[in-house]
Amino acid sequence: MKKIRRFESTLWLLIKVVLYCLLMAAFIMIMAKENPTLIRLSRTMGITLSTYCVCGLLFLSIYGKYDVGRRKSKPIIYSLSLAVLFTDIVTYLQLMIMNTITPSVYAFRFDSIGSLVLAYAVQFIIIVAAAYGGNGLFFMIHEPESCCVVTSSQESLDCIARAIMKYKKQYRIDYIVDYRDKDALKTIKKAQTVFLYDVPSLQRSEIIRFCYKEKKNIYMNPEMEDIVEINAQYYLLDDVSVINANVKAWTMEQRVMKKLMDMGLAILLGILTSPIWLVSAIAIKAYDGGSIFFKQKRATIHGRVFEVYKFRTMRENVENRSVTDDDDRITKPGKILRKTRMDELPQLINILKGDMSFVGPRPEMLENVEAYEEELPEFRYRLRVKAGLTGYAQIAGKYNTSPKDKLIMDMMYIEQFSIVRDIQLMFQTLIVLLKSDSTEAFKTGKEEEKYIFVPAKETEETEKSGE
Structure with a gap:
């Protein structure tokens, strides 16, 4: 070998x-x-x-x-x-x-x-x-890489450990350490690969420098400042090296091209998928006689509120909450529509009305926007552009991806926007139809138990209580 x-x-x-x-x-x-x-x-x-x-x-x-x-x-x-x-x-x-x-x-x-x-x-x-x-x-x-997870809390550990454990052939978690542990660097030195998750910027920089010195592979969750830095360009100012992050709105040419592409594709897909519209409408109406479309207020560019259209996949007059596995609110036609993502087709109407674009951050429910912004003030940055039918977060993420990870994916799209990138994401949307976990619902408490991981050892208190 x-x-x-x-x-x-x-x-x-x-x-x-x-x-x-x-x-x-x-x-x-x-x-x-x-x-x-x-x-x-x-x-x-x-x-x-x-x-x-x-x-x-x-x-x-x-x-x-x-x-x-x-x-x-x-x-x-x-x-x-x-x-x-x-x-x-x-x-x-x-x-x-x-x-x-x-x-x-x-x-x-x-x-x-x-x-x-x-x-x-x-x-x-x-x-x-x-x-x-x-x-x-x-x-x-290759044997699985020996990994050390450096994090700040049990909740953060559970999140990153759950992701790592899905790649058991690639990674093996041998060490878990709190970034505040005085022996953290000694523990990190034992591993081949280091995962930094929810570690403050100052301490993270110190650990990254140490890992670079020791030639350790590094994975870390990005923050907003990292997104700005990733999309920045190296610039030589006379003989001084700087990184330039040119943060600005999309140009008029980009907006016009995106609008023309949205309108043209919405009309074309509307015609091509008309048989699916007809079959879906008949199936929904025949099942329980209820309304064909589901409408809900969502937020788009600059926080403007609009009504998003979908094929109804749940029984009428039921509690509006996140979907879980084996949710009895979902109808039989609704299961098929959700599985194939065909319930999203009526949003072509939203695109023609100018409420949405083909590619962009998914429009969140108003109550979710308020809750997310309270926890993550940066979440409002997603509203710098129109909401989208598809996007990077929908292709790479899942239904139950955390708000922070969705935010990072959406901000990466916004900062890296180009018409070519939009076309690329439209093609990649087909992968969503093949992925079984793309519509993965929120797990129940019982199912979450299989992701429980050994928590990091608590660091010794060096300060007196109350100081």
Whole structure:
């Protein structure tokens, strides 16, 4: 294993090259049954290979690469499957266009869609084998990293430990220490990786300096000042190094482009999903005869209040509170709509009305906004832009993600905004439909017990009571 680790970067590079070549070869070889020029030296072959490579790199940058060891197998499968699907479709359309412009005896026809489906099925099998096999190989080479969690309270420990414990093959929590412990640095030195969670800025800086000196891997939860710093740029003022955080509102051009994109997509998706609207409305009405739509007051840009539209998924006149597993308020049609996220479709109306955008922070209930702002005053910064149908917090987070983590994700989006980023997030929204935990409800107290972790040892009191 030590010898393998010496050449590990080369090994993974070769595995990635072989994987991507196999995926492309599966498409080319199967589609060649309909168009033999694909496996002959020809213009068709050259353009098709070029198109496949360019589109493949583009969609891999959107959905994520073959990063075994960093992610679990299923997320890798979801990412690669979607990237390959869109690459196949674009390349297939390019082939049809080429043969339409220059007709030949091997003219591509729509009835070759069967070959496309077969090619994707073979590619999917390759992706599944590569994901599980790659992660299996990675964890044969690497044992779980010995970790030290540095935190400030039992509540914070429970939060970060719950997340780490979902990656048991990557991380093993061996040490837990209160940042105020006088022997904290000695404990940190024993570990390979350090998780800093809810540690004050001053003490965190000291620990980071120590970890850098000792060459320890560092993970830390970001605060607002970190978001500003992450999005800042290095700037040389004469011969003085500074970091420039150019905090300003979006430009007029960005706003106009975003508005045009919102209107165009809302109309297009409204037309394409009209059958789903019809079936959903019939199912909701037939189940209990109640109203089809659910309306609720939410907050959008600058705190403006509007009514958000959704397909009704709960029984009427029930208590309005967060959803839990096996919630008896949810109707049978509602379970399907919530699982597939189709209950969100009526928000296309909100987009056309100008209340929402396609991409942005999710609109929170008014009572939640007040509660969150009381605990996190920075939460109001989310209202600098319009609420969105989808966003980074909806793609990367879950229904029960903490308000602070949602805030961090939303602020990252706001500070890194671009039209290209919006398009990327729209494509990534498809991953939400595949993730089983994206609609994960709040757990009951009984279920939370499995996440209980050994708390950090309390530090000795060095000050007298009352001082």
